[in-house]
Amino acid sequence: MIQGGWMAWTLVTALFFWIIACLLVTMTVLAINYPETPRTGILRIETTRGDRLFISLLGSAFLATAWLAVFGPPVWFGLILCLIFSAAVFRWV
Numbered sequence: 001m002i003q004g005g006w007m008a009w010t011l012v013t014a015l016f017f018w019i020i021a022c023l024l025v026t027m028t029v030l031a032i033n034y035p036e037t038p039r040t041g042i043l044r045i046e047t048t049r050g051d052r053l054f055i056s057l058l059g060s061a062f063l064a065t066a067w068l069a070v071f072g073p074p075v076w077f078g079l080i081l082c083l084i085f086s087a088a089v090f091r092w093v
Helices: 010-035 048-070 074-093
Strands: none
Touching: 010 048, 048 074
């Protein structure tokens, strides 16, 4: 941790933000190289890759919080649940 910093910058915290940044860069590169047309999934709204990423990140935040509230740590099974949820969002939404 950085002493006197405004946030507890641990390796896990830095890794979390690095992964989010990499996801955003990847989505930008995909949008530039492979333009897409919105598609309609089970929610009956038009979504793009970026929309599905946002839905999966938001839903995963709620799932992880609920996992901690119900079961507490460790959160490995909660992480697996979030990955399954995200895969389902990208497939069917």
